[in-house]
Amino acid sequence: MIRRLDPGTRSKIAAGEVVARPASVAVELVENALDAGAETVEIEVDGDGTDRIRVADDGRGMAESDAALAVERYTTSKLSAADDLETVETLGFRGEALPSIAAAAARLELTTNDGGPRGTRVVVDGGGDATDGEHDKTVSPAGRARGTTVEVTGLFSDRPARKKSLASPKAEFARVSAVVTRYALTRPDVRFVLRHDGRETLATPGTDRFADALLAVYGRDAASHASTFDSSREVSAAGETAAVEVDGALCHPEVTRSRRDHVHVSVNGRALAEPRLRRAVADGYGTLLPDGREPVGVVRLRLPPAWVDHNVHPAKDEVGFRDADAVAEAVESSVRDALSTADLRRSGEVAMDLDSSLAPVEAASVFDDLRVIGRFRGLYLLCEAGDELLVVDQHAAHERINYERLREAVESAGIDAVSVDPPATVSLSPTDAALLDANRDLVEKLGFRVAEFGDGSRSGSGTGTYRVEAVPAPLGRPFAPDALADVVADVAAGDDADPRDELLKDLACHPSIKAGDDLTDDDAARLVERLGSCETPYTCPHGRPTVLAIDEETFVRGFGRRSGRLG
Ligand code: ADP
Ligand code: MG
Numbered sequence: 001m002i003r004r005l006d007p008g009t010r011s012k013i014a015a016g017e018v019v020a021r022p023a024s025v026a027v028e029l030v031e032n033a034l035d036a037g038a039e040t041v042e043i044e045v046d047g048d049g050t051d052r053i054r055v056a057d058d059g060r061g062m063a064e065s066d067a068a069l070a071v072e073r074y075t076t077s078k079l080s081a082a083d084d085l086e087t088v089e090t091l092g093f094r095g096e097a098l099p100s101i102a103a104a105a106a107r108l109e110l111t112t113n114d115g116g117p118r119g120t121r122v123v124v125d126g127g128g129d130a131t132d133g134e135h136d137k138t139v140s141p142a143g144r145a146r147g148t149t150v151e152v153t154g155l156f157s158d159r160p161a162r163k164k165s166l167a168s169p170k171a172e173f174a175r176v177s178a179v180v181t182r183y184a185l186t187r188p189d190v191r192f193v194l195r196h197d198g199r200e201t202l203a204t205p206g207t208d209r210f211a212d213a214l215l216a217v218y219g220r221d222a223a224s225h226a227s228t229f230d231s232s233r234e235v236s237a238a239g240e241t242a243a244v245e246v247d248g249a250l251c252h253p254e255v256t257r258s259r260r261d262h263v264h265v266s267v268n269g270r271a272l273a274e275p276r277l278r279r280a281v282a283d284g285y286g287t288l289l290p291d292g293r294e295p296v297g298v299v300r301l302r303l304p305p306a307w308v309d310h311n312v313h314p315a316k317d318e319v320g321f322r323d324a325d326a327v328a329e330a331v332e333s334s335v336r337d338a339l340s341t342a343d344l345r346r347s348g349e350v351a352m353d354l355d356s357s358l359a360p361v362e363a364a365s366v367f368d369d370l371r372v373i374g375r376f377r378g379l380y381l382l383c384e385a386g387d388e389l390l391v392v393d394q395h396a397a398h399e400r401i402n403y404e405r406l407r408e409a410v411e412s413a414g415i416d417a418v419s420v421d422p423p424a425t426v427s428l429s430p431t432d433a434a435l436l437d438a439n440r441d442l443v444e445k446l447g448f449r450v451a452e453f454g455d456g457s458r459s460g461s462g463t464g465t466y467r468v469e470a471v472p473a474p475l476g477r478p479f480a481p482d483a484l485a486d487v488v489a490d491v492a493a494g495d496d497a498d499p500r501d502e503l504l505k506d507l508a509c510h511p512s513i514k515a516g517d518d519l520t521d522d523d524a525a526r527l528v529e530r531l532g533s534c535e536t537p538y539t540c541p542h543g544r545p546t547v548l549a550i551d552e553e554t555f556v557r558g559f560g561r562r563s564g565r566l567g
Helices: 007-012 022-035 064-070 082-087 097-104 160-164 169-186 210-218 220-224 275-288 324-341 394-413 430-438 440-445 481-493 499-509 521-532 552-558
Strands: 040-046 052-057 105-113 119-125 137-142 147-155 191-196 199-203 226-237 240-251 263-267 270-272 297-302 370-376 380-385 388-393 417-428 449-452 464-472 547-551
Touching: 022 040, 022 052, 022 097, 022 147, 022 169, 040 169, 064 105, 064 119, 064 137, 097 105, 097 147, 169 191, 169 199, 169 210, 169 263, 169 270, 169 297, 169 430, 199 210, 199 430, 210 220, 210 226, 210 240, 210 297, 220 226, 226 324, 240 324, 263 275, 275 297, 275 324, 297 324, 370 521, 380 394, 380 521, 388 394, 388 521, 394 499, 394 521, 417 430, 417 449, 417 481, 430 440, 430 464, 430 481, 440 449, 440 481, 464 481, 481 499, 547 552
Parallel strands: 040 191, 263 297
Antiparallel strands: 040 052, 052 147, 105 119, 105 147, 119 137, 191 199, 226 240, 240 297, 263 270, 370 380, 380 388, 388 547, 417 464, 449 464
């Protein structure tokens, strides 16, 4: 039953969610459908989403009296008193989503049936700023099977500033796609269908198998190189302990992306873009990941509601934890254990040495006084420089050198493209496909030529399959066709950064052009020399350090010596 929250409870809830963009509407409606126990959720978006968003579910629906109340402010069936806030297990609890959406839109139409012979339609017209009072609402009988459909049209039609702040329709749809994908992967038991302008872009089967959901989103390659896991960890804070259940599916390290947004996490059923948890997942992969690459996977956390505070963020993007570090550690170790037992045979990677094709060093090296005295684990070069011990990260150094060389070559000669013959087949996730669509010009300017391979909806998997006919080949080094997904994401994220530059960074870090780990002494000396002649020798293209210094003082203190000189 839906009731109105009392003012005391309201005051304890973080200020209402802002309907910032079409994707926020999609999240709220999808979460309502999941709270209603839906097995199928269908999302339709027209244009940028301000034209029309419609979410239909087969959940438990509402009786007429509840349907009429649901669009009012602070009315919810999910919370009855402030005390419940500690233990709330539903995705919603504030009773603000439907009225906020209605106020931001020209029209909200809710059609619902709780299983009775007749359903109910509630229409809120005109939008305007619905305060605590009533708005223009009509309630009438309607035919509908059990479940609920909410259709929102004319979003922001009377908020021109808000509407103006939106990105292009394709970019706004990509945001919707990203949030729907997050739920589709963390709730493989629910069938999700997403359509844009009538075209199906995502369809998961709702079989409750991660592999099936991954297949629908990322294609066969990723789905067939993934392992599921299920584990439990104890965490304690302030003398209390609790169990954190962690489960999900992790793609093996040969399936990677350049960005971390393909780590999909949920906490007690809420799918979140939580940077700390995503980082914990990546940390769990540790050195299994090639440098500069990010994993693809789904990780779900379950912990007692009292240990989680979903109320810290108005848009519920982030959550608070009683002990965030302990939770991150539980995630990291679960992922690490899962991967250590997974079958992780790598497909052989060919190491090509880019340096051999490059001009010799001309600029003076800042590491002139430096001598390579040894190597550690095939990864680090130990160097003596005055009274410091320098540790050079071999991979990071190589990336920096590659990057600066590539940049120089591209500045003088541009990026060549070479055709791929026969064309390579690459599948993009629905979100990446939408981003490609939105940024096709830029992607093609970089040297890719891409043709769509039939219609994603035909296969039923919803995955967009593309034919890559040409790839960029700076310095005659062709890009791997499946780097398309990374490039698309880079270009789309390209804030103010030059997408060509992002491309070069990726290429410089791509495992296929980095030297192998077993350098000769000469190679090692040359690497350090080249690093020294770089414009920015101390960081890799993605900003991580290339060199760490340990001064002699550290050893003096560590060994309990009295003076800085040996004696
Ligand atoms: P909240 O989710 O915070 O309770 P909302 O404004 O999103 O607030 O929804 C108000 C109420 O309407 C919910 O508590 C729920 O009872 C009902 N409701 C909303 N959407 C649905 C749906 N898809 N199916 C069934 N009930 C729904
Ligand atoms: Mg809600």
